Amino acid sequence: MEIEIKHELPDSGWQIVAQTLKEVGMAFYEPHVHKKAFENSHTSIFVFHSGRLIGFGRAISDGVYQAAIYDVAVIPEFQGRGIGTIIVKNILSNLPSCNFILYTMPGKEDFYRKLGFRKMKTGMASFRKADNMTLRGFTE
Numbered sequence: 007m008e009i010e011i012k013h014e015l016p017d018s019g020w021q022i023v024a025q026t027l028k029e030v031g032m033a034f035y036e037p038h039v040h041k042k043a044f045e046n047s048h049t050s051i052f053v054f055h056s057g058r059l060i061g062f063g064r065a066i067s068d069g070v071y072q073a074a075i076y077d078v079a080v081i082p083e084f085q086g087r088g089i090g091t092i093i094v095k096n097i098l099s100n101l102p103s104c105n106f107i108l109y110t111m112p113g114k115e116d117f118y119r120k121l122g123f124r125k126m127k128t129g130m131a132s133f134r135k136a137d138n139m140t141l142r143g144f145t146e
């Protein structure tokens with residue numbers, strides 16, 4: 007499969023980002039909100055197939071020793087073809103001196119385990135919608 011990796015997205019792409027996140031059951035906002043979040047991140051990865059955006063992800067980071075991965079998603083028809091792996095590996099290699107943390111959708115842990123991630127024993131989170139995150143299986 008011929009794919010292209012980019013670090014930027016034209017304005018027309020943010021609607022697809024919002025739509026994709028909605029479709030895969032992740033938190034989604036208005037397109038301009040995602041644009042701001044990705045543009046304020048240290049590393050953004052966008053994967054294109056024949057000019058079409060099919061997956062993306064980003065990391066916030068100090069650029070030196072700590073980083074956190076967010077918003078990794080592949081459009082459903084392209085899932086299971088190695089695109090998610092490419093996104094995460096590109097993020098990791100862009101910040102080679104960093105530790106990485108993330109929280110995954112419940113049930114998606116094995117995807118990250120295969121990329122070398124291990125479950126954290128002391129992870130703590132303060133979510134804005136704390137009760138909702140407990141209901142959705144993210145927190146105790």
Ligand SMILES: CC(C)(COP(=O)(O)OP(=O)(O)OC[C@H]1O[C@@H](n2cnc3c(N)ncnc32)[C@H](O)[C@@H]1OP(=O)(O)O)[C@@H](O)C(=O)NCCC(=O)NCCS
Nearest residue numbers: 030078079080085086087088089090091110111114116117
């Ligand atoms: C999770 C996601 C990013 C994975 O991307 P992908 O392109 O489908 O995954 P890949 O094809 O690179 O798979 C890599 C490996 O992880 C495994 N894997 C992929 N999705 C998995 C899942 N949901 N559960 C367990 N293992 C999974 C694959 O079987 C593959 O294993 P293999 O190398 O032994 O064959 C993608 O399916 C997706 O966008 N899902 C919905 C959104 C989501 O849950 N994002 C993660 C947010 S934390």
